[in-house]
Amino acid sequence: MYTEKLMQLFMNPKNVGRIEDADGIGEVGNPICGDVMKIYLKIEDDRIVDVKFETFGCAAAIATSSMVTELVKGKTIEEALKVSNKDVAEALGGLPPQKVHCSLLAEEGIKAAVDDYLAKKGKTKREASETRQCAKA
Amino acid sequence: MYTEKLMQLFMNPKNVGRIEDADGIGEVGNPICGDVMKIYLKIEDDRIVDVKFETFGCAAAIATSSMVTELVKGKTIEEALKVSNKDVAEALGGLPPQKVHCSLLAEEGIKAAVDDYLAKKGKTKREASETRQCAKA
Amino acid sequence: MNRFVYLDHSATTPVDQKVLEAMLPFFSMDFGNPNSLHAWGRKARQAVDQARDEVSRLINAEPSEIIFTGGGSEADNIAIKGVAFAKKDKGRHIITSAIEHHAVLDTCKWLEKEGFDITILPVDEYGTIRPEELRKAIRPDTILVTIHFANNEIGTVQPIEQLGNICREQGVLFHTDAVQAAGHISIDVKKLPIDLMTMAAHKMYGPKGVGALYIKKGVKIVPLIHGGGQERGLRSGTENTAGIVGFGKAAALASDRLAKEETEKERNLRDRLIDGILEKIEDAMLTGHRTERLPFHASFCFRYIEGESLLLRLDALGIGASSGSACTSGSLEPSHVLLAIGLPHEIAHGSLRLTLGKDTSEEDIDYVLENLPKVVESLRAMSPYGKRG
C-alpha cells in the first residue's frame, strides 16, 4: 500500500526531534484522530535554517513529516508556505487515498510553525486554516 | 446413494421381459411421473410359477421390480399379497428416502397383476388401491 | 471397463494443473489475510489484485468492476437481491425466464414472497427467449431483467445483445448469469449491454467455492453479506486467497484458449457426438438449439427410458454424464427447463446431458458412440414402451 520511498523514510526518518530554542513551533492534528505533528523551525533572515519534527501517527504521518521538513529546509518563509500537500505526496511517490490527509497535516504543520514565528515577531498572522474533523477512511 | 445389492440388481436384473400367455398382468405407475412397472404372472393352482417385469424408470424402479419378482416367485397368491414394500426395500439393503415410492410401486404392481388374474377368473376383485400422485423428492 | 470418459463439464470441471500450481503457495506458505498490513498480508493482497486483473481481462472489464464471491449461486443472489433491495423504492418488478438456473429462479421466487413482482418469460422450443417477449414485459416499475447467457441443461445461448439493448433503451438494469458461458464463449462487457454478470471458477477449470460478479461502474447494489467491508463492501469476509488466485489463473488460461480458438476442437467433437447419436439411436432428439449452443454441450432425450438409469448404466462403463441438472438430480420431477421447452413429462424423463471438456479426445467420443446405443437399447428392452426387434 505504501511506496518504497515512503517506507524508507518511515523506517529512517530525517529531522526527527525538537529544537530547544525554536523560532516557530506548530502543532497540528489531534490525538483523538490518531495523528499529531509538531514542527520546530529555526529561522534566520526569513530563511529556514533548521527544522525538526515530532510525530505521533501512522507510517504515512511520520514519512510526510520527514519529507516536508526536507522540502522546506533552506527555503525562505515565502517559498516554504508554497510547499503544498501535493508536493509532499509526490515527493513520496504517492499516497494511498485514505492517507492523503497526512500530507495535508504536513503542509499545515509548516504553516502553523510559520504563523507562530510571525506572531512572535509581531507580524500579521496569516488567516488561520480551519480545524478539520478526523479523516475518515 | 444406492446399496451395492441394489446396483447389482439394477445392472443385472432378473425376470426381465414379458410372458406372452400371462394369467395376470398389472401395470402401475405413470410415465408422467417417470416410472411405470408392468408385471406378468403365470399362475398354476393359485401359485405363482413364473413372473416377469418390464419397467420404465430409475435404477431403484428397475431393482425393486426385479426384487419383488424374486420375492413372489413360487409363492401362493395369498403369500405374494403379503409381500410389502418394506420387504422389498429390506431385501435390497435399504432405499434412499426419495426412492421409497419405487418399492411401493413394486408392491402395487404385484397386487395389480393378482387383481387382473382374479378378475379374469371372475373372482372378487380386491379393493382397488388409490392412484397416487407423482412422488416428490 | 475400458476407459474413463468424463462428460459432465457443465456440472463441474477438473482444476487445471497450472491452476493448482498457482494456488499451492497460498495455502501454507503465503497464507496471509489480504487485509493484514504485514508482509504475509501484502503478498496475499497482491495475489488477489492480480487475480482480479486476470478475471477482468477475460471479459474486458475494469478490475474495479469485479468482485469475488463464494460461488456462482452466491453471485446470482448478490446481483438479484442486491439490485432489488437497492431499487425497491423505485419499483418492484423483476423479469426473468422460465429456464434459469435455480440460483436465479428461486431467488426471484423468494423476492416474490417479500413483495416483489416477478414476470417469468416463456421460451421457444429451442429454449430461446424472444426479444419481443421481453420488450412487452417491461413496465415502468421494472427494475431488473435477469436472463442467463447460456443454459446449463440444454446449452442454448441467448440473444444477449438484443435482450440487453432492450433493457438499455428502457433504462432497466440487465443481469446475466454467465456461469456456463464465461471462459467458453468470448464475452466483451464493453461491447455487450450488460450491467451485472455472474461467473464461477469451477466451470472453467478453476476451483469450486469461488465465483465473481461483474458490476458495471456506476451500478449500485446492496450487499448480501455484511461485515468487514471486503470487495468494496459488496462481499464481506476474509478473501479465499488460494481460490481467487486459482480463478485468476483459470481465467487467464481461458482467455488464451479463446484467443487461440481452441474451443473449435470441442465444437467439432461435440458435433460428431451429436450427429453420431442422432444417427445411431432411434427416437432420440437433441434438446436446445442446434447451432446457438455452448461449444462443449450436447443434450438429448431418448424415448421410452429414464435418465437416471441411463446415466448409471453409462457410469458403470466409465462414462460420467448427467440427466437434467446436477443440482436437481435428487428430484423426481423432470427438469423445469425441459418442460419449459414444451417436452411432455414422459420424454423429459429420458434426458441425457453430455458436456465435453478441453481434454476430451476423439477416442472418448468414439467410446461413447460405441456404448451409448447399446445401453439405450438394453434399457429399452426392459421398458414396457420399448420397441422389440
Add this chain to the structure above:
Amino acid sequence: MNRFVYLDHSATTPVDQKVLEAMLPFFSMDFGNPNSLHAWGRKARQAVDQARDEVSRLINAEPSEIIFTGGGSEADNIAIKGVAFAKKDKGRHIITSAIEHHAVLDTCKWLEKEGFDITILPVDEYGTIRPEELRKAIRPDTILVTIHFANNEIGTVQPIEQLGNICREQGVLFHTDAVQAAGHISIDVKKLPIDLMTMAAHKMYGPKGVGALYIKKGVKIVPLIHGGGQERGLRSGTENTAGIVGFGKAAALASDRLAKEETEKERNLRDRLIDGILEKIEDAMLTGHRTERLPFHASFCFRYIEGESLLLRLDALGIGASSGSACTSGSLEPSHVLLAIGLPHEIAHGSLRLTLGKDTSEEDIDYVLENLPKVVESLRAMSPYGKRG
C-alpha cells in the same frame, strides 16, 4: 532480519500440511460435483459427508446440524438474517453486543434499516457482556440474541453458558459467533445452550473461503443464498469440496489437539509474552480479560504511539502482528471494540494484537520480547507525547 515470527493467527492461520494433503486429491483428480450421480460425484459426496462428520464431532453436534458456507461472515449473515426473516412475523427485536465482529454488527445494522429493532448491549472494561444486562434487554418481541463466543481483538471469552441459559429461559434463539473460539476452546453444543454457531476453517489451520454454521435440530431459518438446494436448502451452490474436506481435516486435528490439551503450550507462551511485555514496557496495558481470554491471544495498548507504525516497524523485523482487527485496519477510526471497553481514542490508537499459533516457539516469544520494547521506544522518541530519558 533474524527470524520470521507470525503472530497474527486471529487474522488467519496457515493451512496445516496434513490439511493440504487431504485437500489435494479433490482439485484435479476426485474433482466431481457432489451432486452428480456418477462415480466422480459419489466420491466427492462421500468426502463432503466425512468432513461434515469431522466438523460436527469438534463441537459434539449431529452431522445433520452442520451446514457448510463460504466463510465465517457468510455463516453469521445466514444465521442472523435467516432467523430474522423466519421469525419476523413473531417479532422484530434482536439483541447483540457492542464488540461483535462487523459480520454481526453490520448485519444487525442492515436489518435495522429493514425495519428490525436492534439492542446493542454494552460491555465492561474487560469486554465482558454482563448476563444481567442481557436479561434486562429481552422483550416479548425479541427473536434472537447474537453474542460472540470470544472477541477477535481483545480475546475476551464470554460467559456463553449463562447468556445462553437466559435465552433458553425466555424462549429466545441464541446465536454465537465462535469464529475465534472454535478449534481452540472445547465447545460441546449438547451441553451449552446454543441454537446457532458460526465457525470458519481458516482460523483453525484450514483453508479460507469455507465456514460452517451449526443449526440445532428443529431451528428454522430462511436461506440467504437460494438455488440448487444444497446443504439442506440452506446454502445453495456447488459445494467447495476441497475446501470442505480441508475444514473436516482441520476440525479433526483440532479435536485431537483439544483432547491432548495441547493448547496449554500456547497458553503458557502467551502468558510469558503478556507478562514480559507488561514488565518491559512502561505505559503499556493489556486489553481484554486477563484470564477469561483465548489461549493464544495477547493484546495491548501502548501510550504515545500509534498502532500502524508499530506494526510496520515490527513487520520490518519479521514479526507479523496486527492493530485492532485486520478487517478494518484500512480505517482511521480506532476500533469499535477498544472504544466500547472505555478506552479514550488516543490510547485506542496505540493498540497491538499478538496472536500465537500451535507452532509458535519459545524462541519466537523471546524474539518479540527482545525487539518490541526497542520499537516502542524508538517510536516514542519520535512522538511529541513520548517521554524523553
